Amino acid sequence: MSEQVLIDSHHHFWALDGSVQYPWLEDDVDGHFFLGDYSRIRQPFLPSDLRHQIPAGYRLAGTVHCEAESARGEPEVETEWLTRLAQQQELPCALVGWAAFADPACEAQLERQMRSALFRGVRAKPVTAARPDQYQSTLGASGSLQDTGWIRGLRMLEERDLSWDLRVPAWHLADAARVLEGTPALRVILNHTGLPWDRSEPGLARWREGMRALAANPNVAVKLSELGSPMAAWHEQRNIDVLAEAIDIFGAERCIFASNFPVTGLNVSYATWLAMVEQAIADAAPDARQAILHDNAVRIYRLAGTVPASHIL
Template sequence: MATQDLIDAHHHFWALDGSVHYPWLEDEINPHFFLGDYQAFRRPFQAPDIKALVPKGYRLVGTVHCEAEAERSDPARETSWLTEHAERHGLPVALVGWADFASADCEAQLEAQMASPLFRGVRAKPVTAARPDQVGEIVGQPGSLRDPGWTRGLRLLEERSLSWDLRVPAWHLEEAAETLEATPALEVILNHTGLPWDRSPEGLAQWRRGMHRLADNSRVTVKLSELGSPMAAWDEQANIAILAEAIDIFGPERCIFASNFPVTGLNASYATWLAMVERAIAQAAPQARQRILHDNAVRCYRLDA
């Protein structure tokens, strides 16, 4: 069997040596982390580590680093460290940084990071509800999806041809789709399969509505990644079914493989997660294996093929 080229479109690196400060990893444990106790990955994770996880039969030809909640006072510091890391190790080949949409310095933060040849866009997480029945309490709050300051940040990305990595739980997907109507040229990459945390019939129905609503926007692509949930136990078969359904909803031309390592390692090994995505591809779009595992990421993140 031929070796399959692979691009991992979402992971995190950190050295924890003072190069970049990550308060949630190096200071106090965050008691609200969505997967619970994360002591297992409070240790360095860098390019050699992810390379060692890739199973036989695959060639890791590129990765995309997603911001890892570094100290927010200097967003360019993580970007600079990653750029130097890539020069030494060949990974990542692109990165998604962070910028403060609410700050008057947002434009300067973007410009500083655009000096890196790896910088492709931003993941800035809006304020969201912890549970679906609390959404009404969040709508319109500062930093939420309908905050005018938030949409200003999205326009700054659109103007610079930068992408937005969208990360919200499933009960905010429809609201996110409405927000994006104001920036029709903005490229958006939905993180973690739309975070279907609520696995009740009602919760999954809400996830489907939101996924279909976002899929109506041709500028939105979905990462087949992270299906750990604070509201449901890890269920490999159910997660494969969700991955396959996401492929059906968005179509194989707008789905990309991503590992979210080392975070996903709390529930599955790298090889297991990759095998789960492969099974979903085999069920939903067997002809699209190359696109989902490699080609679509090249397009989304404007990589050197």
């Protein structure tokens, strides 16, 4: 039986050797981290470490690196480091950086990062509520999805044909869908299955509503990734059900596999996470395995010509 080719569309690398500064990994532990104690991942994670995670039966064809909360003053430092790393070790094949929306420096930050052939877009997180009962307190806040100055950053991405990695808890998904009406050509990749942290019935209903609102925009895709929650214990079957429902809502052609490693490793092994996604595919779209594990990521992150030709089926 031949190996299944795989693209991991969301992971993080860090060397912790001074090449790039990561305050949350190198300074005091952040007591508000959404998965609790993360001391186990405060160590280097590099291409060889990711490759060692890939289980038998799979071949890692390429990856997309997502910004890892490096020191915010000069986001191009992480982009430049990752570009050198890729030249040396063939991973990542593309990267999503960061830029300071609503800051006069944003345009220059984008232009500097666009010098890298690997740069595809930005993950800039808006201000959001940590819990659904705090939702109202963030509406209209500086840096929120209602901040017109912050939203200018989305227009800058649209103008440059860059994508936006959207990462908000489920109770902000509908807000994001409304905001995206102002940038109809912007390509958007929703992170972490829409972060359905609230697993109560009302919480899941709100997640479904927001997911459907985003799925109505044909330029939005979703990463089948990270279902750890600060509000619910890890439950493998329930998480598989959420993944399958996300595939149903978005359609298999707009879903891509992602590991969020090493962060997801706080809850589950790489092999187990991949097996969970495989089960969700089998449940919801059994004919779409190749598309979700590989082909969709090539299209959505424009990897043709970046992933080595010998790695693509």
